[in-house]
Amino acid sequence: MEVTTLTRVYRYDGIDLPVPPHLAGDPSALRAYHATLYPAILNAEAVDLGVSNGALVTEYRRAVGTKGR
Template structure:
């Protein structure tokens, strides 16, 4: 059995976002932090994209549809 250490990556629109160490274990706080960089993240859906290589990817996906 082999144990691999995964690194967590948050992506928005194809861009890997920074993860401050003090927010690494707080998904709500991290989302608020990322929303200061990209305000559309507040309305985006959080999707677990799975494991790619040695990274666990979580994506913020913009809501698609019509207003109203």
């Protein structure tokens, strides 16, 4: 058996976002950091897209719908 360590890649709107090493292990802190770049990430859904090119890809998808009623 061989163990392979995958890096994590976070995407939003087709853009790969930076992952600072000190936040790499904390998804909630990383989401807050990414939200400083793109505020809509706070309300976005994080979807794991699987492994691509040796990296585990997570994509932030914007919430779609109508505003209040």
